[in-house]
Amino acid sequence: MTSVSPAKPADSEPRGSIACVGLGMTLGSHLSPLARSHIQQADVVFAALSDAIVEMWLEHLHPDVRSLQPYYGDGTNKSRAVTYREWVEVMMAEVRAGKRVCAVFYGHPGIFAWSPHEVIRLARAEGFRAHMEPGISAEDCLYADLGIDPGRLGCQHYEASQLLFYETPINPCACLVLWQVGLVGDRSMTRFSTGTEYRQVLVDVLSRDYPLDHEVIIYRGATLPIEQPRIRHVALRDLPATEVSSDETVVLRPAVPLRVNHAVRERLAALDRGIMVPPN
Template identity: 30%
Template sequence: MSKLSVLGLGLRCPEQATQRCLDSLRQADRVFLISDNLEKQDWLRQLNPNFYNLMTHYALGKPRRDTYQEMADQVLDCLKSGGNAALVSYGHPLVFCDPSRLAIEQTVGAGYELEVLPGVSSIDCLLADLRVDAHQYGLQIYEGHDLLLHAVAVDPSCSQIIFQVPSLGDNTGGWQPGRFRGFIRALGEKLAQSFGEDHEVVLYFGSNSPERPTRADRCLLKELHQVEMVSEYTLWVPPLGYESLPPDLQSRDVPVDLELAGTGMAWSDRTQEMTDLMAGRDVYTLQAIPELPEAVAVDDFTRLPADGRPKLVLFPAHPCNSGGVHWARQAQAAGLSYRIRPSISWEGGVYCDVPIDPGLLGFQSFPARHQPPEPINLATLLRLPADPRPGARYWGPVSAFQEQAQADSVALFVTGPSPRPIENGPFLRALQLSAVERLVAFLELHESRLVLQKNPSAKMWLHANLQLAGREIREALAKTDLAQLAGDGNWSLYLLDHPEHPAAPYLLLRMRCEEALESVAKGISLEPLVGWIKAHR
């Protein structure tokens, strides 16, 4: 039977590629890649010459959903022909990767064999570079629109990781990052309800290219909407009372006294980077590794010999899942230089076992002592102690997660409700705050036909455009073609469904102007519109 392997190369490839991933790549009859990175393409061809880049399906003006479906269909065609396929993306294959999700659904539906292998994700890199203690505090992960729209219970005692903050309010993917700051402001207000407006947060960009350095820019929640955005930013909100360590943004080639790395969910999940680190260093491990008998087992930082030799300590899964940040704090107190290396995290393993996309559905992960908030409106991983003694925990690999814990399980995975409940307040607030910005963005698309330059006042400009839009719509309604097509007076729905009609932009103009006037009446500034009018007068 044909088999599909869905693989992640890691954010920084090839050093973060796992041994399991490399083995699957070599065995595939055909490799399909989702990446425009030429270096990755050359590297993959050396592993397997039967290589095809799915990026050729992208086209200007083509809907993304059509592109992703074509990618998944091409992979399925390979399976139908009797071959084994590998679908490869950078990072983790199920973190914001629609082609992988579609290919998995079609493969399962057609009855073919499937394996999904985790990769080092952008989340794993964020944990390591920002030195986030997921071991003690847990994580909540979701996309920015998700937090505004759904009734997600934000827990200020654990870290929040929020995707796609710069593109909030952009449903086309065509605007510059941070274009709709009203949405970003609404997100900051939502988080401030739990953390306070003076809580410091970090906007993180994890680079996958030597030409673009990793960034970690700090601001207060009340300043979030004022920050100059980078499209790849992910927001980290530390827990209340959390003592942050300085982020690690230096070159990974700079030698340090202590390297803290993870073995992933299994020894075969070790990255090439971790393998390279073992050369020339004394190797220590928190748990015995049968494949590495020469490693010395230690259970505490103080048991490391103070001999000045460079050391590598291996943790189960990701160091930030397994106490690595505590070791980092001890190393810093001892005056030692250190670095946390990203690896496959507990969460990354769960995404593949379920499977689940944390960006689309939301995800949270807690240690056993933590009491998750109710109601749980995110998929939840509750890590249970294998040892019944009070306070004991087990942080080893988990082979599979199910909706209910097995008798011998060490973790409990709970799926969130489907569909999740809607919370209108924050999202409506975002629409209100961004009403003028969305009007200006709309005008930029239709500038040549819709601009009135004779009015000096922004409010007068809005009223004049309302009159213009009403006149154009009335003239269109008087034409028999629109009257016949719309029928029963539903002309507004018809125009919204047919943006190519000459009257459709005027209906949208009327709606945008009405929204802007309503928001201005509630105290929203017209400054973006004033600036736009001046620039086009």
């Protein structure tokens, strides 16, 4: 995605600023005190959140909350790339006007989100203060809800379409987390879902490293305090026929055990004994 070109600052010491903060995944309970402070102290707040209920909750924290959702242009073939550039421009317009801007994103503002990174880059290039405040992400909730410790066997994360568009290596000894499987194979950035045939292509790629009876976990974290995480289990071969929404994540646990590197272990053991062994 092409970067937005910086404009000339209005003066040598621009007063505007922007903070991109994460609201977390579960309404209210994940908001950090620092993120709350950025929201309450802002002149204007922009919101890209998971649903209207969350936006209504945010309006209790600030009198001027402006939703970014209408920029998607529902019912049109508008590219999301265009929408995200518009988000950057509307936020920067307020920064250039000297406002303290806070942009609130669900989850973590820097994960699967182009606009927060771009608006911060652009603001800094024009001499404005810009900051990103992290939030609890879908990844954090996934580890807790599925009982996965990424430090035990390792964990690899890919946007699902990356596996189709590029020669992407997969380590079947580690957990595999695939994001946006509901959109897998979309090259237009105008769709909000793709179908069975596209998921079949993904399964064909995954079957090079996983047996077709390998378990696939389809996960969606809770976004409201009254909700529970949604966790479904299907065989890899059944994934094409299983509806997967754009906000669900697919997880494959390791298919094979870790392979012991005997040569390196022997070298380390020799070092423990005080013996220097040259590398092969």
